[in-house]
Amino acid sequence: MVIQLRNVTRTFPVRHDKVTALAEINLDIEAGKLICFCGPSGSGKTTLLFTIGGMLRPNSGKVSVLNRDLYALSKSERASFRATQIGFIFQDFHLVPYLTVRENVLLPLGHLKTSQRGGQQDCDQLLERLGLAHRIHHKPSQLSAGERQRTAIARATVLKPPVLLADEPTGNLDEHSAEEVYRVLTEYREQGGTVLVVTHTRSAWTYADQVIQLVGGRVQVDPPVDSGHFKEG
Amino acid sequence: MRFPCRLILKELLHRWVGFTLSLVAATTAVALCVGVAMTQAAAEKETRRNARDIGSNVFIIPASCDLYEYHQQGYSPYAMPDSSIDRMLEAGKIAYNHLIPTLTAEIGVGDRQARLTGIAMARHPKGRPSKSKMGIVVQPGHLHLGHEVAALLGAEKGEEIELLDRRWTIERVAPEMGTADDITILANLEDAQQALHREGEISEIKAISCVQCDTPEDTSLGTLRAQLKKILPETQVYLMKEIADARVRQRRMMETYSPFVMLILILASGSWLGVLAAINVRERIGEIGLLRALGYGGGTIGFLILGRALLVGLLAAIFGFAIGTGMTLTFGPEMFPITAGGIRSDFHLLAFAAMAAPLIALLASFIPAAWAIGHDPAVTLREGQ
Numbered sequence A: 001m002v003i004q005l006r007n008v009t010r011t012f013p014v015r016h017d018k019v020t021a022l023a024e025i026n027l028d029i030e031a032g033k034l035i036c037f038c039g040p041s042g043s044g045k046t047t048l049l050f051t052i053g054g055m056l057r058p059n060s061g062k063v064s065v066l067n068r069d070l071y072a073l074s075k076s077e078r079a080s081f082r083a084t085q086i087g088f089i090f091q092d093f094h095l096v097p098y099l100t101v102r103e104n105v106l107l108p109l110g111h112l113k114t115s116q117r118g119g120q121q122d123c124d125q126l127l128e129r130l131g132l133a134h135r136i137h138h139k140p141s142q143l144s145a146g147e148r149q150r151t152a153i154a155r156a157t158v159l160k161p162p163v164l165l166a167d168e169p170t171g172n173l174d175e176h177s178a179e180e181v182y183r184v185l186t187e188y189r190e191q192g193g194t195v196l197v198v199t200h201t202r203s204a205w206t207y208a209d210q211v212i213q214l215v216g217g218r219v220q221v222d223p224p225v226d227s228g229h230f231k232e233g
Numbered sequence B: 001m002r003f004p005c006r007l008i009l010k011e012l013l014h015r016w017v018g019f020t021l022s023l024v025a026a027t028t029a030v031a032l033c034v035g036v037a038m039t040q041a042a043a044e045k046e047t048r049r050n051a052r053d054i055g056s057n058v059f060i061i062p063a064s065c066d067l068y069e070y071h072q073q074g075y076s077p078y079a080m081p082d083s084s085i086d087r088m089l090e091a092g093k094i095a096y097n098h099l100i101p102t103l104t105a106e107i108g109v110g111d112r113q114a115r116l117t118g119i120a121m122a123r124h125p126k127g128r129p130s131k132s133k134m135g136i137v138v139q140p141g142h143l144h145l146g147h148e149v150a151a152l153l154g155a156e157k158g159e160e161i162e163l164l165d166r167r168w169t170i171e172r173v174a175p176e177m178g179t180a181d182d183i184t185i186l187a188n189l190e191d192a193q194q195a196l197h198r199e200g201e202i203s204e205i206k207a208i209s210c211v212q213c214d215t216p217e218d219t220s221l222g223t224l225r226a227q228l229k230k231i232l233p234e235t236q237v238y239l240m241k242e243i244a245d246a247r248v249r250q251r252r253m254m255e256t257y258s259p260f261v262m263l264i265l266i267l268a269s270g271s272w273l274g275v276l277a278a279i280n281v282r283e284r285i286g287e288i289g290l291l292r293a294l295g296y297g298g299g300t301i302g303f304l305i306l307g308r309a310l311l312v313g314l315l316a317a318i319f320g321f322a323i324g325t326g327m328t329l330t331f332g333p334e335m336f337p338i339t340a341g342g343i344r345s346d347f348h349l350l351a352f353a354a355m356a357a358p359l360i361a362l363l364a365s366f367i368p369a370a371w372a373i374g375h376d377p378a379v380t381l382r383e384g385q
Helices: A043-050 A074-083 A101-105 A122-129 A145-157 A175-190 A202-206 B003-012 B016-054 B067-073 B083-090 B147-153 B189-195 B219-229 B240-282 B285-293 B300-337 B349-374 B379-382
Strands: A002-014 A017-029 A036-039 A062-066 A084-090 A163-167 A194-198 A210-214 A220-223 B058-062 B095-111 B112-120 B142-145 B160-163 B164-171 B184-188 B204-209 B235-237
Touching: A002 A043, A017 A043, A017 A220, A036 A043, A036 A101, A036 A175, A036 A202, A043 A163, A043 A194, A043 B189, A074 A084, A074 A220, A084 A145, A101 A122, A101 A145, A122 A145, A145 A163, A145 A175, A163 A175, A175 A194, A175 A202, A175 A220, A194 B160, B003 B300, B016 B240, B016 B300, B016 B349, B083 B095, B083 B204, B083 B219, B095 B147, B095 B189, B112 B147, B142 B147, B147 B164, B219 B235, B240 B300, B240 B349, B285 B300, B285 B379, B300 B349
Parallel strands: A036 A194, A036 A210, A084 A163, A163 A194, B112 B184, B142 B164
Antiparallel strands: A002 A017, A002 A062, A210 A220, B058 B204, B058 B235, B095 B112, B095 B204, B142 B184, B160 B164
């Protein structure tokens, strides 16, 4: 298993109360799979993704990624692990506005030692594969939404991390661009990567090896497509 | 390290408005501090000159003169040798300066009594030279008439009059002063000694006390008296307290003014820089969260924020020094006309600004940087969305 969660719970304090975003989640995810997480708004999908990504410590439980107990590592060890083993794709792209496409894609390499920077030469090839070769010197403000998301995907995959986490990657895209994104993610899965996608889009389920629904912080694996349990957020 | 430095420069160019505001604030503060520091020396000289122009506040008279007599007559009717002043001057650095020997006596002018005062130029003790001239200088054979005396004689500047069996040319007629100066005639000291048949005599030495000689243990008067007891035991010295206090007040005001102004400037600009740094961090919250998600450590995040502040501080030091120096050299002489020559550029100020400005910018950005480093990247990414 590339990702394992055992009794993972995460709460957030709200005034004098607390909200349970994840309630004793148990999950096993195999390598080379594309998993979709769905559920109503506030069901804990993004929280789960950030917890798996080593950015949100659970209140209890264990998170293992690539056989590493993520939260047993120190902050710097976890940051270092995240830099090379986990790629992130966000709904709002989170491209650095003052860097060009190429510079944004190379951003994950900026803080690595020279010996770790294996992906630099692949950057231009990656951008060409994603149809961005003619945009490498452009800033994000000069790109379309689809181009920005493909830049974000390139940034997330430039170091070829084994795990790719995507939070609503097509939330701001039109249908055509969304299909493009899922094509790329599917290719990544076929190359051996493990892709976890949080999505509201039912059409994304067709690309998934498995669909996991979260309701009230709890997991329901492979909900029926027409199930009344799932309501669009 | 090169990559974070490139990030800093690119971010500055992208968010140039915030950068420019920070730079303007810091540069203005540095320029004003440089101006205050450069003019402080001139201001102190100007203050000393103004304090000196308030007039002598020390009078040294023969020990035989009773103070009651002195105040009732307005001068010492007793004399001491004019070599007394030479002895004071030879004594070296003493607690008073601008020594003016005088000889005063009452003479008849028409049917009234006027006061004739022979006066010499101010002299300075050994070791305390002064380029500035103080005191009234009356040319030999000339007189300065007080307002009432001139009116009594019906005399004007340039005319010749006869007084004490001698002919004099009127060099100056003083305006009405409302004091005993209005009935005073000033003459060259030697002329007065000869006219009064009192060669080699003076009745008083006027001086200015040394403000810097005040110590917690003793006032300048105490020092004056102790020194004079050794140099001229046959004399006594008194301090005109009001004048002395006025000089001290003016001096102290200048001493506290500059540091106070600089402190206000530093606090104001530091606060503004802190606000701008906080706004900048807030604008970049998503970017900071992204960098953390990509594995950048807190140290790099801190470097990006504080490195920016350091750059602002360094640039402000250079520009502020140049602008402050230029403006002070241009406008300073108008503010301090007497001591304008004392206003000079000082490259020590550049060195000081190059250390202080970046340090203040760093301190101002410290809290926003600490907040950015400590903030949960997951939260910042969500907030940035």
